[in-house]
Amino acid sequence: MEWLNGVTIGVVLFVIGLLALMLRRDLIVKLLGLGLINTSVILCLISLGYYTRGVAPIITGKPGQIYIDPLPQALVLSAIVINLAILALSLVFVMILVERYHTTDSVKIAQQVEQERSHDQEHIR
Amino acid sequence: MTTLQGLLLLLPIIAIFALTRRRPLGAILGMGVFSLLLAGVYLLSHAPDVALVEVAVGAAFLAFYILAVRKKGKLMVIGDETPYLFYRKGEDVAGLEYEILRGFADKLGLDLEILFVPRQQVHKWLISEDADIGAGGVIPTTSEKSNLLISDGYLKTRLFHISSRSVDGRVAGISGSHALEEIENKNGMADPYAYFSDLCAGIDHGEIANCSVDLVRFIALDHQALTNYDIKRDSEDLCYVFTVSPGEKEIYEELNTYIKRLRSSGELDTIIARYLG
Amino acid sequence: MIVRKRLTVQNTIAVIVALIFLVVVLFSFSFIGRRPGAGEQFIRQGVEDTGAVNIVAAIYLNYRLFDTIFEILVFALAVIGVRFHLHAIKDKRPRLKEALFISESHIVRVAGDLLAPVVALIGLFLIVTGHLAPGGGFSGGALLGTVILLLAVARGGERVGRRLNEDVVDRLEQIFLVSIIALSALSPLFGRPFFANFFPLGEPGRLLSGGWILLYNLLIGGKVFIGIWVMMYCFIRHRGDV
Numbered sequence: 043m044e045w046l047n048g049v050t051i052g053v054v055l056f057v058i059g060l061l062a063l064m065l066r067r068d069l070i071v072k073l074l075g076l077g078l079i080n081t082s083v084i085l086c087l088i089s090l091g092y093y094t095r096g097v098a099p100i101i102t103g104k105p106g107q108i109y110i111d112p113l114p115q116a117l118v119l120s121a122i123v124i125n126l127a128i129l130a131l132s133l134v135f136v137m138i139l140v141e142r143y144h145t146t147d148s149v150k151i152a153q154q155v156e157q158e159r160s161h162d163q164e165h166i167r
Numbered sequence: 168m169t170t171l172q173g174l175l176l177l178l179p180i181i182a183i184f185a186l187t188r189r190r191p192l193g194a195i196l197g198m199g200v201f202s203l204l205l206a207g208v209y210l211l212s213h214a215p216d217v218a219l220v221e222v223a224v225g226a227a228f229l230a231f232y233i234l235a236v237r238k239k240g241k242l243m244v245i246g247d248e249t250p251y252l253f254y255r256k257g258e259d260v261a262g263l264e265y266e267i268l269r270g271f272a273d274k275l276g277l278d279l280e281i282l283f284v285p286r287q288q289v290h291k292w293l294i295s296e297d298a299d300i301g302a303g304g305v306i307p308t309t310s311e312k313s314n315l316l317i318s319d320g321y322l323k324t325r326l327f328h329i330s331s332r333s334v335d336g337r338v339a340g341i342s343g344s345h346a347l348e349e350i351e352n353k354n355g356m357a358d359p360y361a362y363f364s365d366l367c368a369g370i371d372h373g374e375i376a377n378c379s380v381d382l383v384r385f386i387a388l389d390h391q392a393l394t395n396y397d398i399k400r401d402s403e404d405l406c407y408v409f410t411v412s413p414g415e416k417e418i419y420e421e422l423n424t425y426i427k428r429l430r431s432s433g434e435l436d437t438i439i440a441r442y443l444g
Numbered sequence: 445m446i447v448r449k450r451l452t453v454q455n456t457i458a459v460i461v462a463l464i465f466l467v468v469v470l471f472s473f474s475f476i477g478r479r480p481g482a483g484e485q486f487i488r489q490g491v492e493d494t495g496a497v498n499i500v501a502a503i504y505l506n507y508r509l510f511d512t513i514f515e516i517l518v519f520a521l522a523v524i525g526v527r528f529h530l531h532a533i534k535d536k537r538p539r540l541k542e543a544l545f546i547s548e549s550h551i552v553r554v555a556g557d558l559l560a561p562v563v564a565l566i567g568l569f570l571i572v573t574g575h576l577a578p579g580g581g582f583s584g585g586a587l588l589g590t591v592i593l594l595l596a597v598a599r600g601g602e603r604v605g606r607r608l609n610e611d612v613v614d615r616l617e618q619i620f621l622v623s624i625i626a627l628s629a630l631s632p633l634f635g636r637p638f639f640a641n642f643f644p645l646g647e648p649g650r651l652l653s654g655g656w657i658l659l660y661n662l663l664i665g666g667k668v669f670i671g672i673w674v675m676m677y678c679f680i681r682h683r684g685d686v
Contacts, residue, residue, distance in 0.1 A: 216579070216580065219580075220582055223587045227589055230679075231676070231679060
């Protein structure tokens with residue numbers, strides 16, 4: 043069972059998020075897929091430092107303990123926060139699109155934008 | 168297999184389950200569960216700091232998404248007050264139409280929002296797609312030339328023409344048709360009897376020469392005040408309907424099937440009996 | 445029909461590309477586990493250098509404070525963006541008092557009242573002991589933000605929103621943000637380089653230790669608490685109700 047670790051699962055989650063991003067038409071599900079991709083990278087980084095017999099990097103002073111590598115964890119904290127910030131902002135952009143086109147379906151929104159554009163061009167002529 | 172590996176195996180399963188939901192709300196809740204499990208994975212990976220941040224961020228995130236998504240899920244109903252069908256009762260709304268719409272909104276999983284406006288404005292609101300459904304004893308008359316979608320009827324009704332024997336005055340047409348009011352408005356006849364209560368007061372004071380009212384409003388009229396009036400019953404059989412905003416074809420079809428199902432299950436008859444006896 | 449056919453072709457290509465990506469990446473990851481040297485230096489010298497027992501907090505707020513400050517700036521930018529754009533799409537529908545029906549459940553209200561102080565205490569504890577145990581400014585602040593959401597669900601968003609004076613909240617947010625940045629720029633006055641701790645380190649394991657990590661945790665906690673609450677309040681107000 044060596045192969046079943048955070049890195050492989052992280053890559054699988056990345057692919058699931060990528061597929062959701064490409065195949066689903068709902069913008070909100072697309073955003074969730076984007077968040078999943080970010081999460082999968084974080085999981086990979088955390089698992090790279092994971093060591094079965096290690097303990098969390100909080101120094102207790104007991105001798106003979108092996109601590110987990112603290113660097114990826116500290117790195118990942120910033121990534122999670124930025125993930126939250128970016129997705130909240132893009133959620134607002136989705137809400138603006140919904141306000142204007144009354145749907146979250148990306149294909150329908152694209153069609154409406156296309157119609158508007160052709161309408162504008164006729165108007166200019 | 169360790170606990171950590173078991174949790175890791177669950178992650179892709181829940182992710183696939185969540186991201187294949189048809190409704191966004193299901194996907195969001197699924198990702199909330201995913202976030203919680205992920206925090207467990209971090210904890211077992213000896214990263215308690217990251218696990219705590221993941222829990223807090225997951226909770227905040229779930230709140231953002233749910234607040235943003237349920238904005239869309241609103242069924243805006245607009246209409247004027249109609250006795251027995253759609254009326255205010257203290258802080259709440261009651262009536263036959265209200266019960267039907269309440270059940271309909273529950274079935275679609277939408278929040279019901281109700282706005283009472285004068286009858287003339289209903290048409291405008293529906294055309295501009297600011298509201299979804301128009302209610303309040305609507306009858307599709309022959310003069311209905313609007314492009315609103317008109318649902319199946321749910322209750323039979325008649326028109327009553329009331330004409331005064333003594334007064335020559337205004338014509339008031341509370342007949343239930345939005346378009347009719349629009350035409351009258353264009354002719355420059357500002358209707359002072361926008362609400363039904365105004366009409367009642369007008370009849371009490373004997374100001375009204377002619378008016379047409381529908382069945383429920385006729386029942387609710389004060390019959391004492393009608394002694395001075397001639398009452399003619401229209402022979403045409405009509406139905407009460409809902410009007411649906413032209414942009415909401417899906418809601419229109421859902422509403423028709425909902426009314427059909429209510430009628431076939433006999434539920435409609437029990438609601439009608441409760442309000443109209 | 446043509447559109448549907450094109451979409452099917454696109455979807456097939458997407459699935460193939462994703463699977464190729466999966467295979468390539470999976471086989472390129474051949475290393476995992478403990479590699480000596482990777483974070484050894486922080487483990488060996490972290491307590492001595494920073495005075496904080498929690499090495500993650502030591503890296504986050506001492507060794508790599510530069511990264512953290514820009515992360516806070518990104519977060520502040522997101523809060524500004526959410527506020528700005530949600531104000532731009534104001535609801536067109538006029539709201540009447542009688543048009544809104546807030547369903548108030550007693551169970552939810554009582555549970556909210558009981559849980560809110562407990563969760564708030566946990567949040568404060570996480571902020572204060574960020575350098576000794578897992579936790580820290582961000583998780584504690586986000587937890588405090590969700591406490592306000594809990595209150596809003598139990599009591600109604602408007603009622604909770606009215607309590608928080610908007611001007612005061614704005615001013616506090618600015619003060620937190622400015623002091624987070626200014627504190628790191630004060631170091632040269634004490635003969636240290638920029639972004640370097642100038643507080644006394646203290647005895648490791650005590651509450652007052654770890655230099656400025658405690659102070660930074662408090663500032664970041666306040667900033668994140670206000671930021672999360674402001675974003676949430678914008679979403680609530682845009683919906684009209686919780």
